[in-house]
Amino acid sequence: MTQPFLSINGIRKNYGNVTAVKNVSMDIAQGEFMTFLGPSGSGKSTTLYILAGFQDPSGGDILLNGQSLLSTPSHKRNIGMVFQRYTLFPHLTVGENVAFPLRIRRRPQAEIAERVKAALKLVRLEGFEDRMPALMSGGQQQRVALARALVYNPPVLLMDEPLSALDKKLREEIQFEIRRIHQETGVTILYVTHDQEEALRLSDRIAVFSQGEIDQIGTGPELYSNPATRFVAGFIGDSNFLDATVVTSNAGKAKLALGDGAVVEGVPLHGPSAASSRASLMLRPERLSLSRVSVPSGIAVTVRDITFLGNNVEVSTATPAGVDLAVRLPFGHEAISSLARGEQAWLTFDTASAHAFA
Amino acid sequence: MAVTVVTGAVKTKRGATLGYLLPALLLIALFFIVPVLMLLMRSVLEPEVGLQNYKALLGSTTYLRVFLNTFLVAGVVTLVSIVVGYPVAWLLAIMPQKWSRIVLAIIILSMWTNLLARTYAWMVLLQRTGVINKTLMGLGLIDTPLALVNNLVGVTIGMTYIMLPFVILPLMGVIRTIDPAILRAAALCGAGKMQCFLRVLLPLSLPGIAAGALMVFVMSLGYFVTPALLGGTSNMMLAELVAQFVQSLVNWGMGGAAALVLLVVTLALYAVQLRYFNPARGT
Numbered sequence: 001m002t003q004p005f006l007s008i009n010g011i012r013k014n015y016g017n018v019t020a021v022k023n024v025s026m027d028i029a030q031g032e033f034m035t036f037l038g039p040s041g042s043g044k045s046t047t048l049y050i051l052a053g054f055q056d057p058s059g060g061d062i063l064l065n066g067q068s069l070l071s072t073p074s075h076k077r078n079i080g081m082v083f084q085r086y087t088l089f090p091h092l093t094v095g096e097n098v099a100f101p102l103r104i105r106r107r108p109q110a111e112i113a114e115r116v117k118a119a120l121k122l123v124r125l126e127g128f129e130d131r132m133p134a135l136m137s138g139g140q141q142q143r144v145a146l147a148r149a150l151v152y153n154p155p156v157l158l159m160d161e162p163l164s165a166l167d168k169k170l171r172e173e174i175q176f177e178i179r180r181i182h183q184e185t186g187v188t189i190l191y192v193t194h195d196q197e198e199a200l201r202l203s204d205r206i207a208v209f210s211q212g213e214i215d216q217i218g219t220g221p222e223l224y225s226n227p228a229t230r231f232v233a234g235f236i237g238d239s240n241f242l243d244a245t246v247v248t249s250n251a252g253k254a255k256l257a258l259g260d261g262a263v264v265e266g267v268p269l270h271g272p273s274a275a276s277s278r279a280s281l282m283l284r285p286e287r288l289s290l291s292r293v294s295v296p297s298g299i300a301v302t303v304r305d306i307t308f309l310g311n312n313v314e315v316s317t318a319t320p321a322g323v324d325l326a327v328r329l330p331f332g333h334e335a336i337s338s339l340a341r342g343e344q345a346w347l348t349f350d351t352a353s354a355h356a357f358a
Numbered sequence: 359m360a361v362t363v364v365t366g367a368v369k370t371k372r373g374a375t376l377g378y379l380l381p382a383l384l385l386i387a388l389f390f391i392v393p394v395l396m397l398l399m400r401s402v403l404e405p406e407v408g409l410q411n412y413k414a415l416l417g418s419t420t421y422l423r424v425f426l427n428t429f430l431v432a433g434v435v436t437l438v439s440i441v442v443g444y445p446v447a448w449l450l451a452i453m454p455q456k457w458s459r460i461v462l463a464i465i466i467l468s469m470w471t472n473l474l475a476r477t478y479a480w481m482v483l484l485q486r487t488g489v490i491n492k493t494l495m496g497l498g499l500i501d502t503p504l505a506l507v508n509n510l511v512g513v514t515i516g517m518t519y520i521m522l523p524f525v526i527l528p529l530m531g532v533i534r535t536i537d538p539a540i541l542r543a544a545a546l547c548g549a550g551k552m553q554c555f556l557r558v559l560l561p562l563s564l565p566g567i568a569a570g571a572l573m574v575f576v577m578s579l580g581y582f583v584t585p586a587l588l589g590g591t592s593n594m595m596l597a598e599l600v601a602q603f604v605q606s607l608v609n610w611g612m613g614g615a616a617a618l619v620l621l622v623v624t625l626a627l628y629a630v631q632l633r634y635f636n637p638a639r640g641t
Contacts, residue, residue, distance in 0.1 A: 054542055074545040075553075087543035091561045100557075101547040148547065 003066045005030040006156060006188065011060035013046050020046045021057070022212040028190070030155075033182050035191045037199040037235070038209030044192050047209075048158055051190065053077050064155065080149030080187075081158040085165065086141045088133035094120070094144050095129030101152045119147040122181060139170045143177065150185060159191045163198065175201050196236050208232045228270060230357035233282040240288075240325045242281040242299075244356060249275065254356055256281060260320060262299055266351045271358035279356045285328040287353045290315060290335045291346045298346030301325060306339060317345060394621070401614030411615035421599070425619075428596040431510065431585065432578035435517045439574050440567060442518065443525035447566070448559075450526065451533040469523050477587045480516045481507060484588070512588035513595075517578055524577065525570035532566030533559075568635035576624045596620055 004027035013021040021043040028034050036044035049055045051062060053074035062069045069077055088097050098119050102112045120126055123143040133141055142162050149157055159178075163171045179202060182189055193199055199206050200220040207217045208231070216228040220236075227233035234241070244256040247263065254269035256279060267281065291298060301317035304324075313336055315327040325347060329336055339345075401411050415421050450458045468476070483489050484506035491503040506512055536559065544558045582597035589595065596616060603613035 052542070052546060054545075073550075074542070075548050075550050077546070078548070079546060081543065081546045083539050083543060085537060085539050087537065087539045089540065089544070089558055089562075091564075100544070100549075104548040104553060104557075145543075148543075152548070 007063040009061045012058045014058045019212055024214055030188055031186045033189045033204045035199040035203035035206045036209055037206050039194055042209035043212040044209040048160055048192050052081055052158055078154050079156050080154035082145045082149050082162040084161040088141055088144055094131045098148045098151050115151055119151040123147045138166050157187045157189045161193055230280050238285050240283045244279045244281045246275055246277050246279050264351050267354050267356045269356045277358055279358045282355045283349055285326040288327045288347050288349050290327050295346040295348050298348045301345055301347055303341055303343045397614040400610045404611035411611045415615050424594050424599050427593045431513055432575050434514050435578045436571050436575045438518045439521045439525045443522050447526045447529035448533055450530045465523050473583055477516055477584050484512055507588055508590040510593055513585050516584045516588040521574040524573045528569040529566040532563050536562050565635050568631055572631045
């Protein structure tokens, strides 16, 4: 078996009694775009900072091409990084900022000039060499930071929520640039974000962090269609959750009772599967269909609100127990023509597309 | 900074603001500008009209030596204050606030303690039979007591101690504004601790260094008590010379001339600082 390019093995980090990172392990292939996705305090940034060498782990190891990085100080790791805040050196021009890593490495003057030019071209800021960072927009500053982090051809580029200070439009523009740069340079990128849309847009694979641990690693479609935990199901995409009781379970498929008499069969069950244990049934809004006549295994609901969203219409419904269920239907769908608030309806779904979490 | 704000206000409500400013302006005129002008007058009028006082002052090697000594002491004190004060300011800027408050309180308390008392304390500590010499001899590091007082060493030690807060406070303010993430970025760019300091931290704290250095240098130029008590007779400073002219020799002409030379040098330095390190204009 070939050794992985970058390997994170059982990283732990404790601050006194508090455990910020519990047991994080993953292998990352060369040239891969891996995103650490999770809410704040989930350990994703701490893991990145351990990779950068700003923090020492309490346990575990990080191997780059089979060599441990932990005993190497930050400035010798040869890793690139773009930060959440603007970290250009304010006393240096854009050109001097990008040249900084090369000057530190004592590269010859001609080579520095050439590589600075190429790096600025890569981020589409040619001709900005003499500009002071304070006179640039936030998006431009982050692009210069990207050029500075790539100019010395690091094997790995770390990005710690680099777009969180930018507005939405600019963010999408730079996301596009980051994808292009990733494709052009082939650099391995580890990207931290709490924004699921950003993660889905950019990444080859996503590691979902929750409470210091990785819940699941996979591609966007994998995480969406086959979430391993309730947390992943709730974090990636929109989802409804309905309390249920396990009636029987067999080979990862369960028969569930939904409280008001409805029983569904063949739902993929994740977690311990004892009969009569409580479970949470996850239903994607676009996988639900709505019927205005009674359906035997349907969930009886009352229509609360109907929102037009362009190509979609979102119908907010509630079960008799008061659980909100959102249904997303294509605009013009026959079931919703002249549908009114307060009306009775029945929701059905393809059991294979639902997931239950015990 | 403060100046910019005032001019802005004057532009918007010129008449009203001037009215409010009038008492303060009168106070400055009466107690600052008028006496300085009177001193200037006396320096060119006494004992007779002409520039003979300035000629005597700048022409004599004795007086020139006093000038040189003054600049030497002020320069050395400034340098030592920055070198000693920078690490303290840096520590204060990065340590947790509950600790930095305590250390800051100690520094400021020392400023509030009577100057004369502090200077006499240094005399006791530094003298031939003082604690410092006795300790060093007790440890066997020296055989004969070091001459730590009544010379340049004594003046430098005593004045650096007094001037340190004036370096530490502005430097701390500037260093606190430097985002630690910038230093992390420098580290990942490959800069070791020394390069981070020389290429990033030091250039970014330059405005604080300039402000502190100017303050200390200018204050040192006109310092009287500490040089008089801790310095020797062979290294007299300008303020002592002025005191001697006025008090012992009752020569207001020469005293005024010496004081004005000091003022001109100070203003020139201030102009340089404003030109090159004014934060309002950007460095």
